[in-house]
Amino acid sequence: MSVLAPPPVPHGESAERAHAKETVWRLGALAFGHPIPSFQEALQTGAFHAAFDEAWSALTGRRWPREMPSESFAALESGYIAAFEHGPGGKRLASLLAGEHEEMLGGLARPAYMLNVAAFYRHFGLKQATEDEGRVDEPDHVACLLEFMAVLAHLEAQAIAVGKSPDPLRRAQRDFLSRYVAPLLALIGTSIQRPLDPVLDPTIARLIRDLHGLAELQIAELEARVGPYRRPDGPRQTPARDEAINQNLWG
Numbered sequence: 001m002s003v004l005a006p007p008p009v010p011h012g013e014s015a016e017r018a019h020a021k022e023t024v025w026r027l028g029a030l031a032f033g034h035p036i037p038s039f040q041e042a043l044q045t046g047a048f049h050a051a052f053d054e055a056w057s058a059l060t061g062r063r064w065p066r067e068m069p070s071e072s073f074a075a076l077e078s079g080y081i082a083a084f085e086h087g088p089g090g091k092r093l094a095s096l097l098a099g100e101h102e103e104m105l106g107g108l109a110r111p112a113y114m115l116n117v118a119a120f121y122r123h124f125g126l127k128q129a130t131e132d133e134g135r136v137d138e139p140d141h142v143a144c145l146l147e148f149m150a151v152l153a154h155l156e157a158q159a160i161a162v163g164k165s166p167d168p169l170r171r172a173q174r175d176f177l178s179r180y181v182a183p184l185l186a187l188i189g190t191s192i193q194r195p196l197d198p199v200l201d202p203t204i205a206r207l208i209r210d211l212h213g214l215a216e217l218q219i220a221e222l223e224a225r226v227g228p229y230r231r232p233d234g235p236r237q238t239p240a241r242d243e244a245i246n247q248n249l250w251g
Contacts (some may be wrong), residue, residue, distance in 0.1 A: 012227075013156075013160065015157040015158075015160040015161045016157075016162065017057070017059065018153050018154075018156040018160060018166070019057050019153070019154070019157045020054075020055040020056075020058035020147075021055075021150075021153035021156075021218075022057060022150045022151075022153035022154045022157065023051065023052075023054075023058060023078035024052065024055045024211075024214065025146045025147070025149040025150035025153060026146070027048065027051060027055070027148045028054045028148035028207055028211050029143045029144070029146035029147040029150065031048075031203065031204055031207050032096060032132060032143040032146065032204070032207070033143045034077075034080065034143045035073065035076045035077045035080050037073050038075075040069070040070065040072070040073040040076045043069035043070070043076070043166075043201070043203055044069050046066070049064070049066045049203075052064055052077050053066075056210075057128065059214070060214070060217075064129075064210070065206070067201075067202035067203045067205075067206055068202055069201065069202075069203065070201045071249075075198065075199075075201075076201050077200050078198040079198045079200040079204075080200065080201065080204070082198050083192055083200045084095065084096050093188065093191045094188045094189065094191030094192055094193050095142070096141055096142045097138055097140050097141055097142075098117070098140040098141075098142070098145070098180055098184045099113050099114055099117075099140045100112075101184065103183070104180075104183060104187070105188060113140070113141060114139060114152050116165060117139050117140050117180065120140055120148065120175075120176055121139060121148060121150060121170070123172075124148075124151065124152070124155070124172075126148065126151065131142050137151070140180075140184070141160060142181075142184055142188065143165070145176070145180050145181050145184065146181065146211070148176065149173065149176065149177070149181060152169055152172055152173045152176070153173070156169040156170065156173070167225070167226050170222050170225055170226045171222075171226045171227075173222055174218075174219060174222035174223060174226060175217065175228050175229060177215050177218055177219050177222070178219055179229075179230040179231075179232075181213040181215050182212060182216055182219060184213035185211055185215060186212055187211035188207055188208050189208045189212055190210065192205065
């Protein structure tokens with residue numbers, strides 16, 4: 001896993017920095033979807049790296065290293081399938097669906113877990129996409145989780161731009177990163193450390209490591225701003241009135 005030294009927590013958060021977060025999460029979502037030829041082209045031309053590096057640098061103060069792209073779209077797709085769908089002997093290395101990891105369920109049945117994920121989306125007026133050949137997106141797929149983070153960052157930027165408090169949106173980001181994004185990326189990263197043939201595209205492999213590191217840094221920064229994350233099954237230390245307010249999600 002990449003080691004990122006935590007930057008100083010800034011006193012103010014600009015709309016531009018929120019837009020940088022939006023770009024990082026949205027490009028991450030693109031990379032974790034099933035590969036398409038235009039993504040391979042963006043890797044080969046450097047367009048993906050250029051866009052990601054600009055946003056990454058704005059958030060971390062560091063350049064994002066560029067990896068060698070897969071030699072062809074066939075190589076990109078075969079590596080993705082072997083890692084995340086049907087690997088050697090029909091066994092993939094890691095599922096990109098949070099609900100397929102026992103560690104993510106926290107003792108819940110998967111349907112109940114999925115309802116909790118959907119509650120985040122529903123609170124912000126989001127619906128599952130059905131335009132892709134009639135298929136409904138899996139709401140717990142890592143690409144959907146990252147796309148939702150991009151939406152929250154976009155809404156944060158809008159709030160800052162019009163002078164509204166972004167704290168409810170920051171609490172939502174803190175909770176979603178803590179509960180879903182960071183632990184899922186950690187599990188995926190641990191699983192793909194094993195040798196794989198065909199090889200997973202190096203850019204995707206780096207994104208797993210670096211986005212997990214960024215998620216952890218974002219959690220620390222957000223907790224410094226809006227308070228610590230409280231696990232849903234954790235001890236209750238606030239009055240009943242405060243609990244009722246917190247159950248109303250993020251404002």
